[in-house]
Amino acid sequence: MIRSILIPLDGSELSEGVLPYVERIAVANDAEVELLSIADPLSWEEFPTDLDPNQVTEPLAGYLNAKQQTLEAEGLHVRSAVVFGPVAEAILNSASDHDVDLIAMSTHGRSGVSRWALGSVTDKVLHDTYRSMLIVRLDGLESAPDIKRILVALDGSELSAGILPFVEEFAVTLKAGLLLHTAVPRYHLYPSADWAQPAAVAGAHEDLVAASQSRLEETKALIQRRSDLEVESLVTVGATVDTIVSTARDEGADLIAIATHGRSGIGRWILGSVADGVIRRSHLPCLVVRPKAVQDDKLPREDGGSRT
Secondary structure (H helix, E strand, C coil), X not given: CCCXXXXXXXXXXXXXXXXXXXXXHHHHHCCEEEEEEEECHHHCCCCCCCCCHHHHHHHHHHHHHHHHHHHHHCCCEEEEEEEECCXXXXXXXXXXXXXXXXXXXXXXXXXXXXXXXXXXXXHHHHHHCCCEEEEEECCCCCCCCCCCEEEEECCCCHHHHCCHHHHHHHHHHHCCEEEEEEEECCCCCCCCCCCCCHHHHHHHHHHHHHHHHHHHHHHHHHHHHHCCXXXXXXXXXXXXXXXXXXXXXXXXXXXXXXXXXXXXXXXXXXXHHHHHHHHHHCCCCEEEECCHHHHCCCCCCCCCCEEC
């Protein structure tokens, strides 16, 4: 269960774009929400080097307090804090200090009063944390829809399947259905190679698709035995990232769940690269989950900003 959610905010509408999603997730899980803002004068070239920290932190604290009151009026459990230091490191340290279950961030674009480059900050947090992340890309998104259908990107490996316990529980709390999806790469033929006979390659590819379908059906049956979730399965053929993005769109998914950090199974996904590509190319929010096997080998806590 998601017990706590960290939301870094910089005072902009862009960074606040995750809030409608977080409200729904927090209510469904009775989770505590931590609002975090970071003062990083190193990125404020127009300010003198002897700037009084209070000149930075006080406006941010007032901004967070107003947001906290708004969310509490909606029935959420909220706390807020301002920290001082490099933005990404401060987010990682706060997530570690409070042992949060989910970090929720917007991406793509330069943001508000503290001038974060949200895309760069989100990228660094994504690659340096072992915690699950909800990443929302706001361009082209008019409003936050209900999360009723989740596409779960799997490649047939135990590593990618390691996200299923988290995603399954996430779906149960939101009463959302799951679409288990595997994108099987389309193999190219190289006529000059002795092994690349069309019949042999076609047969191997058909076997790969059939194996993927069988594995998804087994996973579907296992989930249905454990819960009352509506679960479907689908295998498509094509370039991995493009196929995940287009399938999520065509099948009416509201969110994409995907593993990251590690080399994976039958399609030889490099999971971090696939997750990065999906986040960049899809307008849907992405739930990026470190597989359990990788979580057991946690990254060391980064040193960074101190709490004020």
